[in-house]
Amino acid sequence: MRWEGNRQSRNVEDRRSGSGGLGGRSLGIGSIVIALVAGWIFGINPMTILGFMESATPPATQQQSTVTTDPLDDRMGQFVSTVLADTEDVWSDIFRQAGATYQEPRLVLFRDATPTSCGTGQAAMGPFYCPADGTVYIDLSFYEELKNRLGAPGEFAQAYVIAHEVGHHIQRLMGTTQKLDSLRSRISQAEYNQLSVRLELQADCYAGVWGHHADRQRQILENGDIEAAMNAAARIGDDALQRSAGQVVRPESFTHGTSAQRQRWFQRGLSSGDMGACDTFATQAL
Structure with a gap:
């Protein structure tokens, strides 16, 4: 994937040098077990998986230690910042x-x-988007797991992860997330x-839509990139994860x-570049 030299985002906060901001308190063992079960499925919303993580300390009472660098001084941080940009x-x-107007x-x-703002984020949850604060959270060790444990290497596969989380941000901006949340107490868990x-x-x-336009505008794709992203999509399907466990x-x-x-669905967005082609709620056949 061609990305070096492209613009980096100023919306990245680097907390890796801090203590994690937990003030010595962590999740209960039950919450961690739940997180581990779902940990290798990226895009997990802690509001969905951990029920707002009730065992966690509320963010307002936590001591936060952060270190922000601009630009980021390591290659992986630079990569993430460039993809986000x-x-x-x-x-x-679009x-x-x-x-x-797009809200970044x-x-x-x-x-x-x-x-x-969704509770305590844990590395075991994988990358996730918190709609309450409009933020994507990533522990970069996930990329090693994606490569070594799940067998999905490649920079475009890593970019796909970020683009998927940004896709959840788009859903919040479009009101889709809010509509789904409003139904949560009125339908069964299966529904x-x-x-x-x-x-x-x-x-x-939506991640595919990003890839379509990014390649047309900046020619980011190299040989094997699409295959790498498709392989990542295959490795993190629910059926594949259950079998691997x-x-x-x-x-x-x-x-x-x-x-x-x-x-x-990733291929559909990548081929069309059209948000209108991504209405998964209007089709019977997924």
């Missing part, structure tokens, strides 16, 4: 063409754990899981979609 450019253009998300790099799958697949499609595949428990579905 690229999503800013693409989505700003929103402008629709007569709207923040991105926080952390190590092990960090406070968020909510089905809607969650559609939400996640739409974020995959030695579990029986249980479709009723899916929250993100199968490998085939994740590949299909």
Whole structure:
């Protein structure tokens, strides 16, 4: 993937040199176990997975230690900042063409754990987006897990992770997230899981929309990049993750979609570059 020399975002906060801002308090063991079960599915919303993480200390009472560098002084930090900037450019253009103004998300790099407006973020949860503070959170050790444990190497695969989380930000700006949250107390868990799958697949499609426009504008893709992202999508499908954990595949428990579905919707966005092609809620066949 070609990214060196491109603009870096100023919306990145680097907390990796801090203590995680937990003031010595961490999650209860039950919450951590739940997080570990879902840990390798990126894009997990802690509000969904951990029920607002009730065992965590509220963010307002936590001591936060952060170190912000501009520009980031390590290659992986620079990569993340550059990809985020690229999503800013693409989505700003798309929103402008629709007569709207794009509100850029923040991105926080952390190590092990960090406070968020959705509760305490843990590395075991994988990268996630918190709609309450409009921020993407990433512990960069996830990329090693993506490469070594899940068998999905490649920079465009890593960029896909970021673009997926930004896709959740787009959903919040469009009101999709709020509509889903409003239904949570009125439907069964199985029904909510089905809607969650559609939400996640739409974020995959939005990630593909970003890739389409980023490549047309800046020629970021090299040979093998699309295959790397498609491989990542396959590795983090609910069915693949359940099999790799030695579990029986249980479709009723899916929250993100199968490998085939994740590949299909990412490819749909990548091929079309059209947000309108990403309406996963209006189709019967995912």
